Amino acid sequence: MNYLNYSLSQDGINYYVNKQNTKDEKSTTYWKHFRYFHESPMVKMSYHFISYLWFLLVFSYMMLYHLDGRNTFDIPHWTEIYVIITVSTMLVEEVRR
Known part of the structure; x- marks a missing residue:
């Protein structure tokens, strides 16, 4: 299970950021960011x-x-x-x- 780092912005919106420990996880986050970008409304x-x-x-x-x-x-x-x-x-x- 991924551990999430919780931070609250000034606007009151929660942003969840995955903590990265290994190079494999970093390479998967690039694909996740790519996918999240293309799935944005x-x-x-x-x-x-x-x-x-x-x-x-x-x-x-x-x-x-x-x-x-x-x-x-x-x-x-x-x-x-x-x-x-x-x-x-x-x-x-x-x-x-």
């Missing part, structure tokens, strides 16, 4: 915003340039495949909620 919101913006750009590109009948193209364009996968994933996520 602000970073997750930024990733979600960027991915949604990318989806809108690809969708509008597909609607403008690659919305032809099936008789002109035998293979769907990569934008159509991306939009189908993204919309399917969004639908599954909404059903899961």
